[in-house]
Amino acid sequence: MIGIVAVSHSARLGEAALELALQMVQGGGARVRVAAGAGSDAEGTPILGTDAVAVAAAIDELATDCDGVLVLMDLGSAVLSAELALELRVSEVPVRLAPAPFVEGLLAAVVSAAAGGSLEVVTQEASAALGAKTGQLGEASVDISAEDGPQNRPDAVVRVVAVKNPLGIHARPAALIAEASGGTDVRLRLLPDGPGASAASLSRMLMLGARQGDEVELSAAGPHAESAVERVATLFDDGFGEGTDTEPATAMIPAPRPDTRRKASTASVPPVPSGSVLRGRGVSAGVGAAPAVLLAAPLQEPDAHDIVPEARRQNAVSAIERATVAVADHLRARSSAADGEARDILDASRLLASDPELLSEASALVRVEGRTAARAVWEAAVAHEQGLVALGGRMAERAADIRDVRDRIIAEILEVDLPGIPEHDRPFVLVASDLSPADTAALGGSRCVALVTEQGGPTSHTAIIARSLGIPAVVGVPGATGIPAGVDVLVDGSRGTVEIDPGDSRVAAARSASNDIPFAGAGVLADGRRIALLANVGGASDAAASAAAGAEGVGLFRTEFCFLDRVEAPSIDEQVEAYRGVLAAFPGRRVVVRTLDAGSDKPLPFANDDSEQNPALGVRGLRIARRSPELLDDQLRALSIAAEAESAVVEVMAPMVATVDEALDFAERARAAGLATVGVMIETPSAALLASEMLEVVDFVSIGTNDLAQYALAADRMLGELGDLNDPWQPAVLRLIGAAGAAGRTWDLPVGVCGEAAADPTLAPVLIGLGVTSLSMSPRALGRVAAALGGVSEAQCLAAAEAVLRSATAAEARAVASEILGL
Structure with a gap:
């Protein structure tokens, strides 16, 4: 094994470069130490410089279990410190000093060392690291003659x-x-x-x-x-x-000239008149009403005609390096103050901020083309952004993350303020073309009561963070930026609607419905019947937040968040650790774990990377076990081990079940793995109609109303224009829920709801009347739902359920339920 010592004037730069290099070798296999900075002054401020003693100590530490050590240096005195360190060290291990570009060299060396390269090979890799970049730019002669294979x-x-x-x-x-x-x-x-x-x-x-x-x-x-x-x-x-689109990528196409892009970005949007109802994709349930506030425009594109004199180009490169470190530090601070999925997304943005490819491409544009620091970052980011857009689907939604990081780095270079979330003393609805992950995460500390964006989709970071914060959100709304500033806007994140100036009475009703209500920790009807109110979680931080909010347990643990953005499935040990983090938050309480629900909008390269004409109808959920049974068996084994190690009451259920045979096979597999309580998701009309037969072979069912509506109405839930069809109030959906509830009553077995419908305070009592015994939702909805249930009796719930089953339209179902329940 070869060890690597990275010598840098800046501890922050050294650590950031190392962190990004190690992202390339997630399987491990590289031993690296950073010897950076020259200590701190009396006030604790880091001193830029290098320390030969620290370099020697790093070499000696690696020498204990490495066959050789490569030393990489950033600039200037780092070389002198490295040479002096060779005299100060006490170990005899072979050492090489590499005249390599720091970031690119460290990246190449780490990958080569992890692959088992010798000291000579690792040194050569580091030294040749910039060759690929300069070769692609056509500014250097790169000798890459065919090797004898x-x-x-x-x-x-x-x-x-x-x-x-x-x-x-x-x-x-x-x-x-x-x-x-x-x-x-x-x-x-x-x-x-x-x-x-x-x-x-x-x-x-x-x-x-x-x-x-x-x-x-x-x-x-x-x-x-x-x-x-x-x-x-x-x-x-x-x-x-990264996807396998057949259309060639456009990542290397030069950015359009500045004047063209400015015209496109500042094209006026027609104002939306009062009384209009805009439709988009509801991605975070709830209702919010307040005056509209429009997000400030992004930074202007830097001028492409400015050329940096050759003598000043290294200064421009240094400015890029300093800016990336500063932005990464800022995002790290934002991440440490966040939790749950917001923290994970901000961590990803932090990594983007000092991506070695982005940094080296921008630096090369300065050195070779004479671009200004700001312009170089812009062009490098445009290439990355266009590459993501070319991938389509989930990856295309990450383009907003690239733009956010680009603007932050450029603002740091130019020393200007970056437009962000406005500060207001009164509640407001934020309207924007799109939002960055960092800005969306900042909504949690603002007076924003709802969010409307013109771009984005259900898996965009805007959607994910909005859901985690419990802020109603509608994305993909055509013409949203034409909403006049200051006008009252009513946003319904469940229905995907945005009403412009709807009138004082509707605004007042929406504000009343959106008020946060503390949750006392139990769901109880007015006549004393207990209804379990549970939380939907995606990981340990979500579970901790849900427990703090008083959730009685977990009704849906989405385990696929442990699998996303991976090329290979996590090991059993990795899964056990992730699952225990959730179970530990609910000792002695119920945690319902959904097995891997990949496919459709959550593709995984190791499970279902096929291109399908209709992915929502394809190999997704439990069906993945048809081609990769070991994925399911490993997951069930990991859940069993985690359950034995914790005291939570663990139940497991399978998604996308359509037949009784599938339910029986899953139940047998789960019980063989040591999991006693087994259920299935009711997401297809087939499963709802066969619910009684399903409950003959499993212990409970849980209804996913989002998918059930999609399949019952044959309406793709990803299409905002079909939002009125993807509505749990649709009579067909309510009748299917009623069929499942009746089966639960027949067998006296639990029937849960873990879709968006569970968080609707008006619909929740109807679901209870239809036979549902537990509701699982976002923690922020627990108080509102508990309050609604506490104001109605079981008899009212049954009466409302009977009435909606006789309704012909969603509007009629809502109206009759509201009248009976008094909600």
């Missing part, structure tokens, strides 16, 4: 693969290839007659210049050649987890 050996394994991901082989795919080779000498050659590269060489793979649509020959020889080539080929087949 093992393809001519009699035992060689050779396979031809296609580059499917829109961005081709850039740093992350190259790192994945190096890791997948597992120490086997796998070689790549760009066909038909292009250069070759070793899979252990990050820089050589980058210099292949492989783009989407290119063919690459993989070859290896030796005892593990076949499995190594298969692992690498699998990465190519699934597009390295």
